[in-house]
Amino acid sequence: MILTVTMNPAYDMTYRVERFERGQAHRVRSVEQRIGGKGINVTRVLNQLGKYARATGFSDHAFAAAAELELPVDFVHALPWVRRTVVISESEDGTATALWEPGARVSNPHAAEQLAIRVSGLLPDINGLVIAGSLPGGVDPALPAVLASTAVEAGVPTICDVDGEALRLAAGVPGVVLMPNTAELVRLTDRTPTTPAEVVAAARPLVDRGVGAIIATRGAHGMIAVTGKGAWSATLPEPLAGNPTGAGDSAAAAVIAALSERTEPEWPAILADAVATSAAAVVIPVAGEIDRTLRDRLAPTVLVEEL
Numbered sequence: 001m002i003l004t005v006t007m008n009p010a011y012d013m014t015y016r017v018e019r020f021e022r023g024q025a026h027r028v029r030s031v032e033q034r035i036g037g038k039g040i041n042v043t044r045v046l047n048q049l050g051k052y053a054r055a056t057g058f059s060d061h062a063f064a065a066a067a068e069l070e071l072p073v074d075f076v077h078a079l080p081w082v083r084r085t086v087v088i089s090e091s092e093d094g095t096a097t098a099l100w101e102p103g104a105r106v107s108n109p110h111a112a113e114q115l116a117i118r119v120s121g122l123l124p125d126i127n128g129l130v131i132a133g134s135l136p137g138g139v140d141p142a143l144p145a146v147l148a149s150t151a152v153e154a155g156v157p158t159i160c161d162v163d164g165e166a167l168r169l170a171a172g173v174p175g176v177v178l179m180p181n182t183a184e185l186v187r188l189t190d191r192t193p194t195t196p197a198e199v200v201a202a203a204r205p206l207v208d209r210g211v212g213a214i215i216a217t218r219g220a221h222g223m224i225a226v227t228g229k230g231a232w233s234a235t236l237p238e239p240l241a242g243n244p245t246g247a248g249d250s251a252a253a254a255v256i257a258a259l260s261e262r263t264e265p266e267w268p269a270i271l272a273d274a275v276a277t278s279a280a281a282v283v284i285p286v287a288g289e290i291d292r293t294l295r296d297r298l299a300p301t302v303l304v305e306e307l
Contacts, residue, residue: 002046002128002260005119005147006039006057008103008136009067010085014286019092029091032286035067036085038133038161041246041288043071045253045277048290051260056118058111058136074118078111079136080104087245087287094241094283105137112143119147123154128260130252131170132161141165148173152212157259161252163187174210177259179252181217199224200231200307213267215255215274217248223278224307225271231307234271236298240279246287251278272302 014032039055046053055067059075063082067073083103089096108114119129129151131144144166151158152175160170161179167188170176178188186192189202203214203226213227222235254277258270280295281287 001122001126002051002053002130002256003119003122003126004039004043004046004053004055004057005115005129005131005144006037006055006133007115007139007143008083008134009035009037009040009057009059009063010083010101010103011063012036012287013084013086014089015086016089016091018090020088020090020095020097034286034288035063035070036287038249038252039130040067040071041249042130042132042253042256044288045250045281045290046257047071048292049253049257049277051253051257054122056115056122058106058115058139074122076108076111076114076118078106078108078114080107096245098245103134103136106139111138112140115143116147116150120150123151123156126156127262128256129156129158130161130256131159132249132252134163135166142169145169145173148176152176157256157262159252159256159259161248171206171211172209175212177213177215177255178206178211179215179217179248179255181248182219185214185216196224196233196305196307200226204231213265215251215271217251217278219244219247222275223251223271225267227265227267230267232268232271232304233307234268234275234302234304236275236279237301237303240282244282246284246289247278247281249287250281250290251275253277268304268306272304273299275302 054072058078083101086099191202193199220239251274254274276299280290
């Protein structure tokens with residue numbers, strides 16, 4: 001089983017319009033609402049990849065009840081309400097515009113301790129952990145690092161896909177895998193890498209200090225993996241247009257699915273699969289879904305280069 005942790009979940013709202021124009025009124029062609037949040041999206045994709053996954057984290061009672069209708073979940077009831085994220089998807093060319101609400105503050109003073117106990121109790125039964133997404137107000141940014149450290153010490157492959165101070169602290173956990181996007185890598189390293197060589201140079205000191213791997217997700221420019229054994233870039237021959245919301249979550253699902261096999265990681269193959277899985281999410285209007293047929297078709301075409 002693979003466990004995902006989502007501390008700031010959301011109701012994902014998708015509005016489909018023909019073409020979105022700022023300052024104009026629009027007729028919405030369709031509306032879709034579903035439970036979401038980065039870790040929950042990872043859970044969905046893992047299930048599509050044939051991996052059993054369970055989601056935990058913080059929520060309110062209503063969100064937890066809705067989630068239980070779809071996924072195996074075990075939430076700590078710590079939020080007074082759950083935020084919404086809104087994506088405006090344009091059918092004309094697939095462009096997406098996103099609005100993220102900040103979310104509520106955690107109301108349960110024992111929430112962090114309860115979540116840590118819940119994760120620790122599941123460690124003997126899991127072979128992978130993903131901690132993903134933003135933190136709600138009232139949560140110590142050290143919590144993802146604490147959870148990751150406990151899991152890594154137990155021999156569980158662990159990905160932290162977080163940002164800001166939480167990412168900086170997670171980077172101090174030996175053996176953890178980090179998956180920052182371009183902006184997050186800039187904030188983490190205080191550098192602004194643009195070329196693959198610059199990305200490797202920015203990430204290398206963190207790996208030298210003990211991070212298991214850094215997988216930099218770069219949108220249409222693909223991904224770069226920096227590990228103790230080398231560095232590789234992976235890109236599609238041609239980028240796909242569409243909704244990038246959830247593409248990074250799909251990549252995280254592909255990476256943890258491979259690491260959960262507990263074999264020596266073959267990073268070029270893992271990176272190629274992550275790029276194909278991410279691209280297979282871009283063509284889907286909602287987050288947490290992939291086109292599996294497209295993924296299988298794209299995987300052999302991914303261009304992998306050792307750096």
